[in-house]
Amino acid sequence: MKRLPRNFYARNTIDVAIDLLGCHIISNVGDIKTGGMIVEAEAYIGEDDKACHAHPGPTARNLIMYGKAGLLYVYFTYGMYNMMNIITERPGIPAAVLIRAVEPIYNIDEMAHRRNTANPHEISSGPGKLTQALGITVEHKGADLCGSDIYVKGPREKKIEIMASSRVGIGERWNEKLWRFFIKDNPDVSKAPKIIRQNVFELDKARRMEYTL
DNA sequence: GTCCTGATGTGCT
């Protein structure tokens, strides 16, 4: 696998979210390489998406979502957790993929130490957990995955089955969209109310869009 | 295993 280029991210957000599953995310924060395989991700697309941070239009916080694909959008929430997103689409279209869960691979001991846990499945099985394990904070907002020490390697090497469901933690705002994607039966997928609709592995792009939109 | 709650800072109304 190789570092993914910008044109991987500058595409339809749902395609990017699906194609990121099985890829490896790497972080070299503090000169320590940590990372693992992405097993769960969600799409947030445009001002019309009521759950997307760009819904109110451009603000100081979300402005980066309107810009170049392949940059990190990190924000702080619930008073203590950082959420890590990757900007997608072309400039002018505010959209991103939230990385929701990772299966630990590189330097598991260091990540377990950062998380203060001995259970491998508690290291990065949620969006707040994985940023802590990888050492990613709002300081990394704007980092370029195509030219910094945080990046994603792909394409995926394993054959995987991909499931789609409604998104997590966004109340009743826009929940009919099945824009959460995760690897079937992976133990590091986050605990969440799963409205599992369908395995999307076999679907081609057009069929996939018809189904998810 | 399930359900419920408290912790905690920031952005936007």
Next chain:
DNA sequence: GCACATCAGGACA
């Protein structure tokens, strides 16, 4: 003010 793309820990069963 308040909602928030969350998590850990406790009370149950």
